[in-house]
Amino acid sequence: MQNYDIYNPFSLKGKKILITGASSGIGKGAAIECSKMGAKVIITARNEERLQETLQQMTGEGHEIRICDLANNKAIKEMVDTLPELNGIVNNAGFTITRPVRKIEEEAFQQIMQVNTIAPILTLKYLLNAKKLLNGSSIVFTSSLAGIGRMSVGNTMYGCSKGAISAFIQGAAKELAPKGIRVNAVCPAMVETQILSAGVITQEQVELTKKLYPLGRFGTPEDIARAMVFLLSDASTWITGVNLLVDGGRALY
Amino acid sequence: MTLDEFVKAFAAEFDDTPEETFKADTRYKELDEWGSLIALSIISMVDDEMDKRVTGADLRNCSTIEELFNLVESK
Ligand SMILES: NC(=O)c1ccc[n+]([C@@H]2O[C@H](COP(=O)([O-])OP(=O)(O)OC[C@H]3O[C@@H](n4cnc5c(N)ncnc54)[C@H](OP(=O)(O)O)[C@@H]3O)[C@@H](O)[C@H]2O)c1
Numbered sequence: 001m002q003n004y005d006i007y008n009p010f011s012l013k014g015k016k017i018l019i020t021g022a023s024s025g026i027g028k029g030a031a032i033e034c035s036k037m038g039a040k041v042i043i044t045a046r047n048e049e050r051l052q053e054t055l056q057q058m059t060g061e062g063h064e065i066r067i068c069d070l071a072n073n074k075a076i077k078e079m080v081d082t083l084p085e086l087n088g089i090v091n092n093a094g095f096t097i098t099r100p101v102r103k104i105e106e107e108a109f110q111q112i113m114q115v116n117t118i119a120p121i122l123t124l125k126y127l128l129n130a131k132k133l134l135n136g137s138s139i140v141f142t143s144s145l146a147g148i149g150r151m152s153v154g155n156t157m158y159g160c161s162k163g164a165i166s167a168f169i170q171g172a173a174k175e176l177a178p179k180g181i182r183v184n185a186v187c188p189a190m191v192e193t194q195i196l197s198a199g200v201i202t203q204e205q206v207e208l209t210k211k212l213y214p215l216g217r218f219g220t221p222e223d224i225a226r227a228m229v230f231l232l233s234d235a236s237t238w239i240t241g242v243n244l245l246v247d248g249g250r251a252l253y
Numbered sequence: 254m255t256l257d258e259f260v261k262a263f264a265a266e267f268d269d270t271p272e273e274t275f276k277a278d279t280r281y282k283e284l285d286e287w288g289s290l291i292a293l294s295i296i297s298m299v300d301d302e303m304d305k306r307v308t309g310a311d312l313r314n315c316s317t318i319e320e321l322f323n324l325v326e327s328k
Binding site for chain 2: 098099102105153154
Protein backbone atom coordinates (compact mmCIF):
# COMPACT_ATOMS: atom_id res chain seq x y z
CA MET A 1 0.00 0.00 0.00
CA GLN A 2 1.22 3.52 -0.84
CA ASN A 3 1.90 5.64 2.18
CA TYR A 4 0.37 8.99 1.23
CA ASP A 5 1.86 10.66 4.27
CA ILE A 6 5.21 10.12 2.62
CA TYR A 7 4.24 10.67 -1.02
CA ASN A 8 1.58 13.32 -1.61
CA PRO A 9 2.40 16.18 -3.99
CA PHE A 10 -1.14 17.50 -3.44
CA SER A 11 -0.49 18.10 0.26
CA LEU A 12 -0.39 21.66 1.61
CA LYS A 13 1.55 20.65 4.71
CA GLY A 14 3.92 23.42 5.81
CA LYS A 15 2.22 26.05 3.65
CA LYS A 16 0.69 29.30 4.91
CA ILE A 17 -2.26 30.48 2.81
CA LEU A 18 -4.36 33.66 2.90
CA ILE A 19 -7.99 33.15 1.82
CA THR A 20 -10.35 36.10 1.23
CA GLY A 21 -14.13 35.76 1.29
CA ALA A 22 -13.70 32.88 3.75
CA SER A 23 -16.85 33.61 5.76
CA SER A 24 -19.15 31.98 3.22
CA GLY A 25 -19.56 29.76 0.18
CA ILE A 26 -16.52 28.93 -1.91
CA GLY A 27 -14.03 30.72 0.33
CA LYS A 28 -15.32 28.88 3.38
CA GLY A 29 -15.04 25.59 1.50
CA ALA A 30 -11.50 26.52 0.46
CA ALA A 31 -10.49 27.29 4.04
CA ILE A 32 -11.82 23.95 5.27
CA GLU A 33 -10.24 21.94 2.44
CA CYS A 34 -6.88 23.70 2.73
CA SER A 35 -6.83 23.00 6.47
CA LYS A 36 -7.62 19.33 5.83
CA MET A 37 -4.71 19.23 3.39
CA GLY A 38 -2.38 20.47 6.13
CA ALA A 39 -2.09 24.20 5.45
CA LYS A 40 -2.06 26.93 8.07
CA VAL A 41 -4.73 29.30 6.86
CA ILE A 42 -5.40 32.98 7.45
CA ILE A 43 -9.06 33.63 6.71
CA THR A 44 -10.49 37.06 6.04
CA ALA A 45 -13.83 38.77 5.33
CA ARG A 46 -15.97 41.45 7.01
CA ASN A 47 -18.20 39.28 9.20
CA GLU A 48 -16.31 38.03 12.26
CA GLU A 49 -19.06 35.73 13.50
CA ARG A 50 -19.21 33.81 10.25
CA LEU A 51 -15.40 33.68 10.07
CA GLN A 52 -15.49 32.05 13.52
CA GLU A 53 -17.94 29.47 12.15
CA THR A 54 -15.52 28.72 9.31
CA LEU A 55 -12.67 28.43 11.80
CA GLN A 56 -14.64 25.93 13.88
CA GLN A 57 -15.06 23.67 10.87
CA MET A 58 -11.37 23.74 9.99
CA THR A 59 -8.90 20.98 10.86
CA GLY A 60 -5.65 21.49 12.75
CA GLU A 61 -4.15 24.33 14.75
CA GLY A 62 -2.58 27.69 14.03
CA HIS A 63 -5.18 29.25 11.76
CA GLU A 64 -5.88 32.97 12.08
CA ILE A 65 -8.64 35.48 11.37
CA ARG A 66 -8.36 38.99 9.90
CA ILE A 67 -11.33 41.32 9.51
CA CYS A 68 -11.04 43.46 6.40
CA ASP A 69 -13.44 45.35 4.15
CA LEU A 70 -12.12 45.05 0.61
CA ALA A 71 -14.04 48.19 -0.35
CA ASN A 72 -11.32 50.08 1.50
CA ASN A 73 -7.80 49.99 0.02
CA LYS A 74 -6.22 51.45 3.14
CA ALA A 75 -7.74 48.64 5.20
CA ILE A 76 -6.26 46.10 2.78
CA LYS A 77 -2.80 47.63 3.20
CA GLU A 78 -3.18 47.59 6.98
CA MET A 79 -4.29 43.96 6.90
CA VAL A 80 -1.30 42.99 4.77
CA ASP A 81 1.01 44.70 7.31
CA THR A 82 -0.22 42.24 9.96
CA LEU A 83 0.38 39.11 7.84
CA PRO A 84 3.29 36.69 8.14
CA GLU A 85 5.20 35.37 5.12
CA LEU A 86 2.93 33.32 2.88
CA ASN A 87 3.15 30.43 0.41
CA GLY A 88 -0.13 31.21 -1.26
CA ILE A 89 -3.18 33.43 -1.64
CA VAL A 90 -6.75 32.59 -2.61
CA ASN A 91 -8.19 35.90 -3.79
CA ASN A 92 -11.80 34.81 -3.71
CA ALA A 93 -14.11 37.46 -2.19
CA GLY A 94 -16.60 38.86 -4.65
CA PHE A 95 -20.22 39.66 -5.38
CA THR A 96 -22.55 40.61 -8.18
CA ILE A 97 -25.35 43.06 -8.90
CA THR A 98 -27.45 42.11 -11.91
CA ARG A 99 -28.67 44.92 -14.12
CA PRO A 100 -29.40 45.12 -17.82
CA VAL A 101 -26.93 47.21 -19.81
CA ARG A 102 -29.19 50.21 -20.09
CA LYS A 103 -29.63 50.29 -16.31
CA ILE A 104 -25.94 50.01 -15.43
CA GLU A 105 -25.39 52.23 -12.44
CA GLU A 106 -22.08 53.98 -11.96
CA GLU A 107 -21.89 53.46 -8.22
CA ALA A 108 -22.78 49.78 -8.35
CA PHE A 109 -20.30 49.27 -11.18
CA GLN A 110 -17.54 50.94 -9.18
CA GLN A 111 -18.30 48.83 -6.10
CA ILE A 112 -18.14 45.62 -8.10
CA MET A 113 -14.89 46.60 -9.77
CA GLN A 114 -13.42 47.63 -6.40
CA VAL A 115 -14.20 44.41 -4.55
CA ASN A 116 -13.87 41.91 -7.41
CA THR A 117 -10.98 43.40 -9.35
CA ILE A 118 -9.03 46.19 -7.68
CA ALA A 119 -8.94 44.77 -4.14
CA PRO A 120 -7.53 41.33 -5.04
CA ILE A 121 -4.91 42.87 -7.35
CA LEU A 122 -3.85 45.37 -4.66
CA THR A 123 -3.70 42.56 -2.09
CA LEU A 124 -1.15 40.83 -4.33
CA LYS A 125 0.72 44.10 -4.94
CA TYR A 126 0.99 44.93 -1.24
CA LEU A 127 2.15 41.41 -0.37
CA LEU A 128 4.82 41.56 -3.07
CA ASN A 129 6.08 44.95 -1.93
CA ALA A 130 6.19 43.76 1.67
CA LYS A 131 8.22 40.74 0.43
CA LYS A 132 5.77 38.44 2.14
CA LEU A 133 5.33 36.01 -0.75
CA LEU A 134 7.92 33.28 -0.50
CA ASN A 135 9.61 31.87 -3.60
CA GLY A 136 7.46 29.17 -5.09
CA SER A 137 4.24 30.82 -3.91
CA SER A 138 0.99 30.13 -5.72
CA ILE A 139 -1.67 32.78 -6.21
CA VAL A 140 -5.21 31.67 -7.07
CA PHE A 141 -7.98 34.07 -8.09
CA THR A 142 -11.65 33.17 -8.25
CA SER A 143 -12.79 34.32 -11.64
CA SER A 144 -15.93 32.84 -13.23
CA LEU A 145 -17.24 31.50 -16.50
CA ALA A 146 -18.43 35.10 -16.82
CA GLY A 147 -14.76 36.11 -16.79
CA ILE A 148 -14.17 34.30 -20.05
CA GLY A 149 -17.19 35.95 -21.63
CA ARG A 150 -19.91 33.45 -20.79
CA MET A 151 -22.43 35.31 -18.67
CA SER A 152 -26.16 35.31 -18.16
CA VAL A 153 -28.35 38.26 -19.04
CA GLY A 154 -27.88 41.22 -16.69
CA ASN A 155 -24.47 40.15 -15.46
CA THR A 156 -22.20 42.40 -17.53
CA MET A 157 -20.78 44.51 -14.68
CA TYR A 158 -19.75 41.30 -12.94
CA GLY A 159 -18.42 39.89 -16.23
CA CYS A 160 -16.19 42.95 -16.62
CA SER A 161 -14.81 42.55 -13.12
CA LYS A 162 -13.99 38.87 -13.66
CA GLY A 163 -12.79 39.35 -17.24
CA ALA A 164 -10.23 41.79 -15.89
CA ILE A 165 -9.05 39.14 -13.42
CA SER A 166 -8.84 36.44 -16.08
CA ALA A 167 -6.65 38.75 -18.18
CA PHE A 168 -4.62 39.97 -15.20
CA ILE A 169 -3.51 36.51 -14.14
CA GLN A 170 -1.91 35.93 -17.52
CA GLY A 171 0.17 39.12 -17.35
CA ALA A 172 1.04 38.66 -13.69
CA ALA A 173 2.01 35.03 -14.30
CA LYS A 174 4.60 36.17 -16.85
CA GLU A 175 5.95 38.91 -14.62
CA LEU A 176 6.21 36.84 -11.48
CA ALA A 177 7.49 33.62 -13.05
CA PRO A 178 11.15 34.60 -12.54
CA LYS A 179 10.43 34.67 -8.79
CA GLY A 180 8.93 31.22 -9.05
CA ILE A 181 5.52 32.66 -8.17
CA ARG A 182 2.62 31.12 -10.09
CA VAL A 183 -0.63 32.98 -10.80
CA ASN A 184 -3.79 31.14 -11.89
CA ALA A 185 -7.56 31.49 -11.72
CA VAL A 186 -10.43 29.08 -11.31
CA CYS A 187 -13.52 29.79 -13.40
CA PRO A 188 -16.54 28.19 -11.73
CA ALA A 189 -19.96 27.86 -13.29
CA MET A 190 -22.98 27.86 -10.93
CA VAL A 191 -22.05 26.77 -7.41
CA GLU A 192 -24.62 25.97 -4.74
CA THR A 193 -24.25 28.81 -2.24
CA GLN A 194 -26.82 31.05 -0.52
CA ILE A 195 -27.99 32.36 -3.90
CA LEU A 196 -29.81 29.13 -4.70
CA SER A 197 -31.29 28.38 -1.30
CA ALA A 198 -32.58 31.95 -0.84
CA GLY A 199 -35.49 31.22 -3.17
CA VAL A 200 -34.64 34.00 -5.63
CA ILE A 201 -34.55 31.35 -8.31
CA THR A 202 -37.50 28.97 -8.40
CA GLN A 203 -37.02 25.22 -8.06
CA GLU A 204 -38.42 24.80 -11.56
CA GLN A 205 -35.79 27.15 -12.97
CA VAL A 206 -33.07 25.36 -11.04
CA GLU A 207 -34.07 22.02 -12.59
CA LEU A 208 -34.14 23.55 -16.08
CA THR A 209 -30.72 25.15 -15.66
CA LYS A 210 -29.22 21.91 -14.37
CA LYS A 211 -29.99 20.34 -17.73
CA LEU A 212 -27.30 22.61 -19.20
CA TYR A 213 -24.69 20.86 -17.06
CA PRO A 214 -23.34 17.69 -18.70
CA LEU A 215 -22.38 16.32 -15.28
CA GLY A 216 -25.99 16.83 -14.18
CA ARG A 217 -25.65 19.12 -11.19
CA PHE A 218 -24.37 22.48 -9.99
CA GLY A 219 -21.00 22.71 -8.25
CA THR A 220 -20.39 22.54 -4.53
CA PRO A 221 -17.92 24.78 -2.70
CA GLU A 222 -15.75 21.66 -2.29
CA ASP A 223 -15.61 21.11 -6.06
CA ILE A 224 -14.06 24.54 -6.46
CA ALA A 225 -11.95 24.31 -3.31
CA ARG A 226 -10.27 21.11 -4.52
CA ALA A 227 -9.26 22.76 -7.79
CA MET A 228 -7.80 25.56 -5.66
CA VAL A 229 -5.92 23.05 -3.51
CA PHE A 230 -4.43 21.56 -6.67
CA LEU A 231 -3.28 25.00 -7.90
CA LEU A 232 -1.86 25.87 -4.46
CA SER A 233 0.00 22.57 -4.13
CA ASP A 234 3.31 21.38 -5.56
CA ALA A 235 1.31 19.07 -7.83
CA SER A 236 0.84 22.05 -10.17
CA THR A 237 4.33 23.58 -10.12
CA TRP A 238 4.45 23.76 -13.94
CA ILE A 239 1.07 25.45 -14.31
CA THR A 240 0.82 29.24 -14.44
CA GLY A 241 -1.33 31.85 -16.20
CA VAL A 242 -4.21 29.43 -16.57
CA ASN A 243 -7.96 30.07 -16.29
CA LEU A 244 -9.07 26.66 -15.08
CA LEU A 245 -12.71 25.88 -15.88
CA VAL A 246 -14.42 24.13 -12.98
CA ASP A 247 -17.87 23.92 -14.44
CA GLY A 248 -19.31 20.40 -14.66
CA GLY A 249 -18.89 20.69 -18.42
CA ARG A 250 -21.15 23.77 -18.68
CA ALA A 251 -18.88 25.53 -21.20
CA LEU A 252 -19.21 22.59 -23.59
CA TYR A 253 -22.67 23.86 -24.54
CA MET B 254 -45.57 56.50 -6.68
CA THR B 255 -49.22 56.04 -7.67
CA LEU B 256 -50.56 53.04 -9.55
CA ASP B 257 -50.89 55.18 -12.68
CA GLU B 258 -47.29 56.31 -12.46
CA PHE B 259 -46.22 52.74 -11.87
CA VAL B 260 -48.03 51.55 -14.99
CA LYS B 261 -46.26 54.31 -16.98
CA ALA B 262 -42.85 53.46 -15.53
CA PHE B 263 -43.54 49.77 -16.24
CA ALA B 264 -44.45 50.58 -19.86
CA ALA B 265 -41.30 52.67 -20.31
CA GLU B 266 -39.16 49.56 -19.90
CA PHE B 267 -40.59 48.11 -23.13
CA ASP B 268 -39.26 49.11 -26.55
CA ASP B 269 -41.66 47.44 -28.97
CA THR B 270 -44.95 47.27 -27.06
CA PRO B 271 -47.02 50.47 -27.49
CA GLU B 272 -47.57 52.42 -24.27
CA GLU B 273 -51.36 52.32 -24.60
CA THR B 274 -51.19 48.52 -24.26
CA PHE B 275 -50.37 48.93 -20.57
CA LYS B 276 -53.23 49.10 -18.07
CA ALA B 277 -53.37 48.24 -14.39
CA ASP B 278 -54.94 44.88 -15.26
CA THR B 279 -52.51 44.01 -18.08
CA ARG B 280 -51.22 40.45 -17.70
CA TYR B 281 -47.64 41.37 -18.45
CA LYS B 282 -46.21 37.87 -18.84
CA GLU B 283 -48.53 37.35 -21.81
CA LEU B 284 -46.91 40.22 -23.76
CA ASP B 285 -44.70 39.12 -26.68
CA GLU B 286 -41.85 41.30 -25.50
CA TRP B 287 -41.83 39.84 -21.97
CA GLY B 288 -38.62 37.96 -21.10
CA SER B 289 -35.74 37.74 -18.66
CA LEU B 290 -34.16 41.00 -19.81
CA ILE B 291 -37.35 43.00 -19.36
CA ALA B 292 -37.84 41.33 -15.99
CA LEU B 293 -34.40 42.53 -14.92
CA SER B 294 -35.21 46.02 -16.19
CA ILE B 295 -38.38 46.07 -14.06
CA ILE B 296 -36.42 44.91 -11.00
CA SER B 297 -33.89 47.71 -11.58
CA MET B 298 -36.64 50.30 -12.17
CA VAL B 299 -38.33 49.38 -8.88
CA ASP B 300 -34.97 49.63 -7.13
CA ASP B 301 -34.08 53.01 -8.71
CA GLU B 302 -37.44 54.73 -8.53
CA MET B 303 -39.12 53.23 -5.46
CA ASP B 304 -36.10 52.05 -3.50
CA LYS B 305 -37.75 48.62 -3.06
CA ARG B 306 -36.39 45.17 -3.88
CA VAL B 307 -38.46 42.74 -5.94
CA THR B 308 -37.19 39.36 -7.12
CA GLY B 309 -37.62 37.35 -10.29
CA ALA B 310 -39.87 35.05 -8.26
CA ASP B 311 -42.10 38.03 -7.32
CA LEU B 312 -42.49 38.88 -10.99
CA ARG B 313 -43.41 35.29 -11.77
CA ASN B 314 -45.91 35.09 -8.93
CA CYS B 315 -47.90 38.19 -9.93
CA SER B 316 -50.10 38.32 -13.03
CA THR B 317 -51.16 41.94 -13.48
CA ILE B 318 -49.24 45.19 -13.15
CA GLU B 319 -51.54 46.19 -10.29
CA GLU B 320 -50.78 43.01 -8.36
CA LEU B 321 -47.09 43.73 -8.73
CA PHE B 322 -47.62 47.34 -7.66
CA ASN B 323 -49.44 46.18 -4.52
CA LEU B 324 -46.69 43.71 -3.75
CA VAL B 325 -44.01 46.39 -4.10
CA GLU B 326 -46.02 48.78 -1.93
CA SER B 327 -46.35 46.12 0.77
CA LYS B 328 -42.56 45.72 1.00
N1 LIG C 1 -21.50 30.92 -6.43
C1 LIG C 1 -21.27 30.86 -7.71
O1 LIG C 1 -22.07 30.30 -8.46
C2 LIG C 1 -20.02 31.45 -8.30
C3 LIG C 1 -19.71 31.17 -9.62
C4 LIG C 1 -18.55 31.71 -10.19
C5 LIG C 1 -17.74 32.53 -9.43
N2 LIG C 1 -18.07 32.82 -8.14
C6 LIG C 1 -17.15 33.69 -7.38
O2 LIG C 1 -16.71 32.98 -6.25
C7 LIG C 1 -16.36 33.89 -5.21
C8 LIG C 1 -17.06 33.48 -3.93
O3 LIG C 1 -18.45 33.48 -4.18
P1 LIG C 1 -19.51 32.69 -3.27
O4 LIG C 1 -20.49 32.11 -4.17
O5 LIG C 1 -18.79 31.83 -2.30
O6 LIG C 1 -20.20 33.95 -2.57
P2 LIG C 1 -20.68 34.21 -1.08
O7 LIG C 1 -21.13 32.95 -0.44
O8 LIG C 1 -21.60 35.35 -1.19
O9 LIG C 1 -19.33 34.70 -0.38
C9 LIG C 1 -18.71 35.90 -0.72
C10 LIG C 1 -17.56 36.15 0.22
O10 LIG C 1 -16.93 37.39 -0.14
C11 LIG C 1 -16.84 38.21 1.00
N3 LIG C 1 -16.98 39.61 0.65
C12 LIG C 1 -17.93 40.20 -0.12
N4 LIG C 1 -17.76 41.52 -0.14
C13 LIG C 1 -16.67 41.80 0.64
C14 LIG C 1 -16.00 43.00 1.02
N5 LIG C 1 -16.41 44.21 0.64
N6 LIG C 1 -14.91 42.90 1.83
C15 LIG C 1 -14.49 41.70 2.25
N7 LIG C 1 -15.08 40.54 1.93
C16 LIG C 1 -16.17 40.59 1.13
C17 LIG C 1 -17.98 37.77 1.91
O11 LIG C 1 -17.64 38.00 3.26
P3 LIG C 1 -18.35 39.08 4.25
O12 LIG C 1 -19.74 39.29 3.79
O13 LIG C 1 -18.23 38.44 5.60
O14 LIG C 1 -17.48 40.28 4.12
C18 LIG C 1 -18.00 36.26 1.66
O15 LIG C 1 -17.08 35.61 2.47
C19 LIG C 1 -16.78 35.27 -5.71
O16 LIG C 1 -15.66 35.94 -6.24
C20 LIG C 1 -17.76 34.94 -6.81
O17 LIG C 1 -17.82 35.96 -7.77
C21 LIG C 1 -19.19 32.29 -7.56
